Amino acid sequence: METKALKAKAVQVRMDLLRMIHGAKTGHTGGSLSNTDILTALYYRVMNIDSQNPKWADRDRFIASKGHSVESLWCILADLGFFPKEELKTFSQFGTRLIGHPNNKVPGIEMNTGALGHGLAISVGMALAAKRDGRNYRVFCLMGDGEQAEGSVWEAAMAGAHYKLDNLIGIIDRNRLQISGSTEDVMGLEPLEEKWSSFGWHVVSIDGNDMDTLVKTFEAIPFVLDQPTLIMANTVKGKGVSFAENVPHWHHHVPSDAELEKALAELSATLELFKQEGQVR
Template sequence: MMDIIDLKKKAAEIRIRLFQMIHNAKAGHTGGSLSNTDILTVLYYHTMRHNPQEPKWVERDRFIASKGHSVESLWCILADLGYFPKSELETFSQFGTRLIGHPNNKVPGIEMNTGALGHGLPISVGMALAGKRDHKDYRVFCLMGDGEQAEGSIWEAAMSASHYKLDNLVGIIDRNSLQISGNTENVMGLDPLDKKWEAFGWHVVSIDGNDIVSLMETFNSIPYTEGKPTLIIANTVKGKGVSFAENAIGWHHRVPSDEELALAIKELTEQIESLVSKEGQPHE
């Protein structure tokens, strides 16, 4: 299990890889992958119980990327952990590849195909209910987008999870406030998002979704209420980690130029070097 400094370094390394991968493929969803990188880094390197050598291990925690278009960070993490060779990242979005632009369950470590928004949480409810009925203690984590909250199937699943008292289910909303057509509050207003989920019977926690320490502490405290599913509103910055991409709607699925790739690598490398210089000092 990694400590705080190592997790921050790993998140920066993953951001470099996903930027390189999107540049090489000339395709991808850059902004959302950058915003969810910290969430996935803490889940896979700190919180979740899983085994790259045995992807179908019955006791594993399950992860569903319901916002499947932001898969690039997930591909990079699965490769880094050894679910498949890192060299395969070079085939991302190329003809015949397994690493398509959405999660593909032909790849070890992927529980289900996702892409059509609103499908991940209903499937996660089924997985969590199966765990309860099989007397297993695994947990199910489902990452959703904030624009995805406009899908009716999300709210049907939310009601079902509460009805079945699925405290082994954790919903996470990547709340970066931007979707492909603009600010979420202009496209389809969500606020008060916390009150809506609470009204559906969930325990709701709002955190800084780009803060490694907050993510660690929050995931370590689950379940917050026995008999209730947990919903984490992870307030993030779209394009996080790359200054010229942060909070820029154009980076929803923009491909970086050669110059932008070089600038991003420089920024992220400097972040890593700053963290390395802190090693050996008292951790936060």
């Protein structure tokens, strides 16, 4: 998909996930809005995947290590045909497979996540398996910045560099907030880029809500032979909804009827702007 269309798609995903969270009366709104652009770039442009053959052996793997913000992922997988779009209405309802965290009973989900700190270790294993099997697939692992406080992340980081996994891409959704406030107040992370570099990763710091930059960066992978890549995606939690941006309680705030209406109006206006600029046919 062209970058212009990707931008519009990301707006549509945001609208879908807000409606879904509002309908279910539960969800992780802020983190899903912050990672929407990253996921849109990966799923509609960068990753080699096939919704009709989700277990294809050479598919690129995506691990949502920050599993709580699964809503953008559910909306994208449905839109791509991994499962029927109708099913989004069952999100978080009793008996559904579209639960509040990634569930590998759903086509397109590689691993159950939600307990933070485990996705990168699994990703290291998958990337190592690709090398040993002589396969060319890549493994993309999306982590939260609050998640960086988990010690297991750093064990996996060491292993990724040790095994020279240049087919492994860690992405940090660096929105500077975690569940209860600023990451730097809860558990100081800085200097985070230097930490990843010193663990042997090639670090690239970008605007993680800018589609042009995301596409350009993902398409330049691998940056260095024999070295894993860490993309520090500087994002805004709640991105796209003015009154949710950078507001900690939107981590799992469910929009009221009025808030949903206002948010959808803002996002529709953004789409309209794209149309006027000729970005959407």
